[in-house]
Amino acid sequence: MSEALTGWVNALGRLPAALADALRRVGNRAALSLQQQRLADFAMASGDWLWETDESGRLVWLSSADQSRAGVSAPWVLGQTMDDERILDAAGEPVVPPQSLQQLLQRRGPFERVITLCDTPRGRLYVSHSAVCRYESDRWCGYRGTARNVSSAVLGQRERQAAASVLHKLAGQIPGLLFQFRMHADGRIELPYASERIREIFEFDPEDVVRDASGVIDRVHPEDTPRVLAAIAQSASDMTVWQQTFRVVLPVRGERMLSGRSKPERLDDGSVLWHGVITDVTQQMHEAQRVRALARERDAANRAAALRSEIMSRVSHELRTPLNAILGFAQLIERNRGDDAPASAVTSAMQIQRAGKHLLSLINDMLDLASLEAKGFDGGLRPLRIAPLVERCVALMAPHAQLQQVSLSMVLAASLPAVSADLRALKQVLFNLIGNAIKFSSAGSMVEIEVGMDDDPEWVIVAVLDHGPGIPADRLPSLFQPFTRLINKGVRKEGTGLGLAISQRLAHAMGGRIDVGSQLGEGSVFTLRLRTSSEAAQPTGETAFDELDAAPTRPRLAGTVLYIEDEPINALLMQQFCAAFPGLHLTVATSGGEGLRVARELAPDLVLLDMNLPDMDGHQVLQALRADAATAGIAVVALSADALEDHARAARDAGFDDYWTKPIDFALVEQGLADRLGRGRS
Structure with a gap:
C-alpha cells in the first residue's frame, strides 16, 4: 500500500475520535452555557446581582446587565470599577476604623457581607457584597461575587437599635433593675435582658448573666433562697405575678434588701419568661424601721407625758382642796377685819396668804409645764x-x-x-x-x-x-x-x-x-x-395682766344662790363670804340629786356647781338642769380644783356660764357675782 493510501487510512481511523472529541467540546460548551444561564436565572430570581471583575478591578460581567430580562439595572456599569463607597455596619453606620470598598478590593482576598450605600435607579440602597478570588493558571485574575439589596434589613436594624437606645435611656432613669428572667424546661435559667442597674443591684455585668443566671440566685441570702425559689416555681406553675422582698449578700456592698415584681409569659418551647423590675429598698427599710422606732418612742413619750399630766392634775386637785380653805379663810380674815383687829392677827393672815399664794404658784407652774409636755402649745x-x-x-x-x-x-x-x-x-x-x-x-x-x-x-x-x-x-x-x-x-x-x-x-x-x-x-x-410678721398687727383688746390694784368699792349683791358642794369646809367658806352681802341668800346642797331638787323648788338666780360630787359629776348635773324647763334658764358656774385649761374649755363648751378654779379668789368671785347679781356699788 502506498504511503498516501496509508495516510488516508490512518486519518480515517482517527476521524471517529476527532469527531467524538469535537462533539464532547460542543456538548461541554452547551452544558457550560446552560449552567451559566441557570446561575443567571437563579440570581435574578433571588434578587441578587452576580458580578465579575478583571485583575484591574473593572467589571467584565454582570448578571443583570440586561434590564429587560432582570427587571432592574445593576448599580454598576460594565467596563468600569465599582463606586468607592464607605463600608458600613449592619445599622448603616461607618465602620471603625473607616474603610472603603476599593480599599477592600485592592487586598485581593475573599470577603463576605460587606455593606455599602450605592446609587441605583431606585435611589440609594444598602447593598451587601460577598466575593471570592478568580485564578487562571495560579494567577490572580479578579473577583467573582454577589451583591444583594439589604436596605430593609439595615433600616430594621436601625429601628431596633433606636428602640434599644430609648429603652436604655429609660432604664437608666428608673431606680431599679429592669430584667427578663427565663427558665427553660430543663431547669436552666438566664437573663436575656438586664439593664445597667444590675451592676449595682447584684454586682454583675449584664453580659455575664445572659446565658447563665445561676450566679444571681447564688447571691440571694441563704435564709431567703428557699422562699424566693418556691415563689418562682409557683409563678411558673399558675402564671401569677412573682413578687418578693428578700436579702442578697454582695461581694462589695454586703447585705442589701431588694424588692422585686415580675409577670410571667409561657413561650412556645415550654420555657417561662418573666418581665419585671427589682429595686434596692435597703434605705427605705432602714428608714421605715427608724420611723417605727421613733413612733414607738414618741408614743411612749406621749403616754408618759399624758400620765404626768394626769398625775399632776390629780395632785393639783388634791392640793387645791385644802388650799382653798387656807387661802379662803385668810382672805376673809383680811377682808372682814375691823379697825380694832390685833396687828398680830392681820400679820398672820397676810403671812398665811403669802405662803398659800406661793404654794399655788408652784402648783400652777407645775400644771403649765405638764400641759405643755403632754399636749404642746x-x-x-x-x-x-x-x-x-x-x-x-x-x-x-x-x-x-x-x-x-x-x-x-x-x-x-x-x-x-x-x-x-x-x-x-x-x-x-x-x-x-x-x-x-x-x-x-x-x-x-x-x-x-x-x-x-x-x-x-x-x-x-x-x-x-x-x-x-x-x-x-x-x-x-x-x-x-x-x-x-x-x-x-x-x-x-x-x-x-x-x-x-x-x-x-x-x-x-x-x-x-x-x-x-x-x-x-x-x-x-x-x-x-x-x-416678724408681714401682716398688719391685730388689736390686742384687753391687756390687763392680773395687776394688784387697790380693792374697789364693794358691790351691792342681791339674789338667791344655790351652791352644790359636798365638802363642808368649802360650803362654810362660801357661806361666810356671802354673809358680807345682806341682799345675797346662799343655799347649800351636798349632792347632785339634792341640788337638782332644790333648784326646781327654789328657782335660784345662780347655781355654783362643784364638779366632783359623790353621786354624779358636774356635767351630769348641768345636763339635767338644762333638760328641765323649770331650770333650763338658770346661770350655772362650775367650781373645781382642776385648773387644767382644756378642762375649763370643755366645761364652757358643754354649756357652763363660767369656770372658777379653787382655791377661790374672792376678788374674782365678787366680780363674777356682781356681773350677774350686782345692783351698783356701795
Whole structure:
C-alpha cells in the first residue's frame, strides 16, 4: 500500500475520535452555557446581582446587565470599577476604623457581607457584597461575587437599635433593675435582658448573666433562697405575678434588701419568661424601721407625758382642796377685819396668804409645764405690736421693782414690725423674764429692757439685762430645765424653778427662742427672739395682766344662790363670804340629786356647781338642769380644783356660764357675782 493510501487510512481511523472529541467540546460548551444561564436565572430570581471583575478591578460581567430580562439595572456599569463607597455596619453606620470598598478590593482576598450605600435607579440602597478570588493558571485574575439589596434589613436594624437606645435611656432613669428572667424546661435559667442597674443591684455585668443566671440566685441570702425559689416555681406553675422582698449578700456592698415584681409569659418551647423590675429598698427599710422606732418612742413619750399630766392634775386637785380653805379663810380674815383687829392677827393672815399664794404658784407652774409636755402649745399665733405689750408689762412690774429697790429702764426702737405670737403666752414670758431680773438684782441697781431688731431682719428681740451677780458658766446649759434654781452667795431666792423652763417652751411654740449670756459679778442678759410678721398687727383688746390694784368699792349683791358642794369646809367658806352681802341668800346642797331638787323648788338666780360630787359629776348635773324647763334658764358656774385649761374649755363648751378654779379668789368671785347679781356699788 502506498504511503498516501496509508495516510488516508490512518486519518480515517482517527476521524471517529476527532469527531467524538469535537462533539464532547460542543456538548461541554452547551452544558457550560446552560449552567451559566441557570446561575443567571437563579440570581435574578433571588434578587441578587452576580458580578465579575478583571485583575484591574473593572467589571467584565454582570448578571443583570440586561434590564429587560432582570427587571432592574445593576448599580454598576460594565467596563468600569465599582463606586468607592464607605463600608458600613449592619445599622448603616461607618465602620471603625473607616474603610472603603476599593480599599477592600485592592487586598485581593475573599470577603463576605460587606455593606455599602450605592446609587441605583431606585435611589440609594444598602447593598451587601460577598466575593471570592478568580485564578487562571495560579494567577490572580479578579473577583467573582454577589451583591444583594439589604436596605430593609439595615433600616430594621436601625429601628431596633433606636428602640434599644430609648429603652436604655429609660432604664437608666428608673431606680431599679429592669430584667427578663427565663427558665427553660430543663431547669436552666438566664437573663436575656438586664439593664445597667444590675451592676449595682447584684454586682454583675449584664453580659455575664445572659446565658447563665445561676450566679444571681447564688447571691440571694441563704435564709431567703428557699422562699424566693418556691415563689418562682409557683409563678411558673399558675402564671401569677412573682413578687418578693428578700436579702442578697454582695461581694462589695454586703447585705442589701431588694424588692422585686415580675409577670410571667409561657413561650412556645415550654420555657417561662418573666418581665419585671427589682429595686434596692435597703434605705427605705432602714428608714421605715427608724420611723417605727421613733413612733414607738414618741408614743411612749406621749403616754408618759399624758400620765404626768394626769398625775399632776390629780395632785393639783388634791392640793387645791385644802388650799382653798387656807387661802379662803385668810382672805376673809383680811377682808372682814375691823379697825380694832390685833396687828398680830392681820400679820398672820397676810403671812398665811403669802405662803398659800406661793404654794399655788408652784402648783400652777407645775400644771403649765405638764400641759405643755403632754399636749404642746394650743395657742393661736397672730401679728401683735410688741412695743405696747412691753410697756404695759414694765408699768405693771414697776411697783414690784420699787419694793426690791430696783429701777426699770426701757428703750424701744422706732418703727418695729409686728411679731408672730400668742398674746397670753407672750405676756407670761415677758413677766417671767422681767420678774427674774428684778428678783436677782441687788438693791440700788437697774434692770434694762431693750426692744429692737436683730441683725437678721426676720427677728425682733426683747433683751432684759440685770446687774446682778451673774450665772456660773457650768449652770447655763441646765438653766432652762425644770426645777433649776440658782443660789446667790448662799441665799436661795424664792421661786419654783419652773418659770424659765415654761418660758423657753412657750417661746419655741411661738417659733422663737430665749438666749442667755452672763458674766459673774456683772450680770446676765436674757434675750427673747420672735419672728416678724408681714401682716398688719391685730388689736390686742384687753391687756390687763392680773395687776394688784387697790380693792374697789364693794358691790351691792342681791339674789338667791344655790351652791352644790359636798365638802363642808368649802360650803362654810362660801357661806361666810356671802354673809358680807345682806341682799345675797346662799343655799347649800351636798349632792347632785339634792341640788337638782332644790333648784326646781327654789328657782335660784345662780347655781355654783362643784364638779366632783359623790353621786354624779358636774356635767351630769348641768345636763339635767338644762333638760328641765323649770331650770333650763338658770346661770350655772362650775367650781373645781382642776385648773387644767382644756378642762375649763370643755366645761364652757358643754354649756357652763363660767369656770372658777379653787382655791377661790374672792376678788374674782365678787366680780363674777356682781356681773350677774350686782345692783351698783356701795
